[in-house]
Amino acid sequence: MLNWCLQLSFMAAITLTVNNKQYKIDVDPQMPLLWAIRDFVGLKGTKFGCGMAQCGACTVLMDGNPVRSCSTPVTAAANKKISTIEGLSDNLEHPVQQAWIEFQVPQCGYCQSGQIMTAVAFLKKNPNPTEEQIDAAMQGNLCRCGTYPRIRKAVKRAAELMKAKPF
């Protein structure tokens, strides 16, 4: 236990590219990307829900792919392009955000950054999703408030919006 902890206390200078901006941070290389983003980069939109890749609240995009930042060591994110909810658009004009507002999806809102980032990555890969595909893509993102019926509608709507006006 002791050795393991000492090992953890090595620090490393890491450069993170988040939303096209570079941040030099000096952290424990084992630190999950989530805490590096929240506490060192200072972007709080990405949330902590479980810390073990079970809920999706911490979802960010790494080179366009959704990852659970709570279970990704910060070192694995060096030299990658990270996108968080803050980088999605300047004025909520991303079609997923537009659809989220149209269907008034969030309740408490805590899971929603993760939901939105998952939906963004999914629609990029699959611009014409079926209802089953939407469910399958979103199933790793838990919502205790139970906003799932609206998430379904909003993802579908976002796909339509994107087709009408690619973002």
Place this chain on the structure above:
Amino acid sequence: MRTTLSRRRFLRLSSFTGAGLIIGLNGVDGKAFGQLVNLSNDAELVGVTPFVLIDPKGGITIYNTKPELGQGTFQSIPSLIAEELDLTLDLVTIRQSGGQIELGADQFSGGSASIRTSYTKYRKVGAAAREMLVTAASQAWGVPAQECITENGKVLHKASNRSATYQELAATAAKLEVPKEPKLKDPSKFILLGKRVKRPDIPLKSNGTAVFGIDVEVPGMLYASIERCPVFGGKLISFDDSATKKVKGVQQVITCERLIGKYRFEGVAVLADNYWAAVQGRKALKVKWDYQGYDKFSLTAYEQQLRELAKSEGVVDHTKGDFDKAYAAAPTKLEAFYETPMVSHSPMEPMNCLAHWKENNQIEIWTSTQVPFSIKNSFSKEYKVKPEDITVHVQFNGGGFGRRLYPDYVHEAVQLSKKAGKPVKAIWTREDDTQQGPFRPMTFSAFKGALDANKKPVAFQHKVISPSIGAATNPNYDKTKTDGGMTEGISEQAYEIPNMKNLYVHADMHVPLAAWRAVTSTTLAFSHESFLDEMAVKAGADPMAFRLSMLDSKHSDTKRLLEKLKEVSNWDKPLPAGWGRGVAQWEFFAGLAGNVVEVSKKGDGIKIEKVYAVIDLGTMVNPDMVEAQVEGAIVMAITAAIKNGIRIENGKTIQSNFHNNPILKITETPPIEVFILAEGGEKIKGVGEPGLPPLAPALCNAIFAATGKRIRRLPFDINKI
């Protein structure tokens, strides 16, 4: 008790920049609560509750006094005031109140109480302010007040083509007397109330800018992670922090006390520069606990005790007619026993609090909480500081569901800050959140029912056997009496049964227990409405017709609700083979709702095909929000019916995170259709909770209809019926 507050302090609170209009209610002086007052000209504000502030040089501010948990009060409460002022919400700055004494004691979110208790009260606040603004304009223009109208933050006199903004009129209006009974707007003219108004917090929750408790930072703060005894009731003996102190970033290791209900549990906190370091330091701690024998506790054995206790008579909760005689004489009788689990709240935002105990003994708190007012008062007593020296900044709550009615996590942070001499932010891990409670208690229920010769229900008994939330929170709990909190709703159902005797049997429990969204109705509705279904089956009656036959015109709300459910679900239309439908309704302190659920056989299990929901409100503020709440309540209710629940063995909670304490996924969520009964009127029912209780019984009744299997214990495995 009168609370005096200097004008300067008030202005600081409201960041008010000039002599404007401040309308409130006098609130702290309990006797005269609810009287409208003009606070604009008071040098000293005495026991007042300002809700609307019109600043001549600035904007219009309206306070939301009910913490936003996802239930929509950030939109609905200010709308009550804005509506009467003919203001749309884009013209208003909404502020969340933080338990300020001068804003009244009802600054909390719980009991589905916000709208049903504030609807008229807050409308009057807005109406009074409007009347004063109109009077100010009409006097300045020399025109009759009746000829003036208000719209978009202005008073207009169309005949003379004059207009003035509320801001321009504020200083004059501020000198007027407040109308005692301001005229309320005709509901047909509403622009906000009853409409599908977009919630102002949605954009913030769609771009990551909504600030939750966990997001707040202040300079110089430390992060804390706290090790608590894994066995409920254990005591701290000692700890070895030598390895912890070697973890880079760890600053201090100190103890704190968690005050939850009537319990005080000691914990060991690791304070560090960043949260990750605090968590690593905590993992390196070696703590010795004295389990006090509680490591022998087994929930399985406890459940057996509850079954044994069911044989005792218990205390009477409610009687009607002569149950014993009618039951003994009845030709057809049935009995059944139902069981439910403990469950966790698991809001997505884990418990957390940032507290700063300053050198001058002022305490500043930033947190997600449902109860800012009670925090100020209870902390004032606990820590011997004046309530006005405690400032609570209520953030957006990442879910509440009753968990954030209990400020145990706030106590920990406050104590840690005092000891550390720095601002401290304590964040619970998901494991802490899942394992440490408080939990919704289980209820076990023993039923007796009897039908007369015409197969009509003639006698009914519901006996509840359970531990008690009241006993867990109140040191002076009286075990010899019935417990309304644990028999919630069972004697309130509208069904006419001539002979009834409901009973309560108390069981001791040492684990912290808490209200959970819709409280005890979430377990009692399941057993009660399932047993009624058993009676319907015994009577050879259709479950919907059976229920309706027990409702007379006196009980028009329940009757109307069931009739609506029957209509929207096409109850009488035959279903495909292998399908079944079930119905249930539940009325309790928070309100009234019902479900029809349709299921189909799928492999060894069951698929939920569709949920129809009807909620009865009387009057509502935002139909879209009501639908959202009912949808969410149903999702939460399905989780509680078919997912694990909390198990405790060797004194410890077995579940730890979402992998073994799962919540429903989108793929498991059935289509849900919500219908609202809201014909207007003053009798207003709640929104946040009532959608939840009817789901489990309606689902299980549907499963019986499809399979002939009666489910009498929750949770059950829906993939294996």
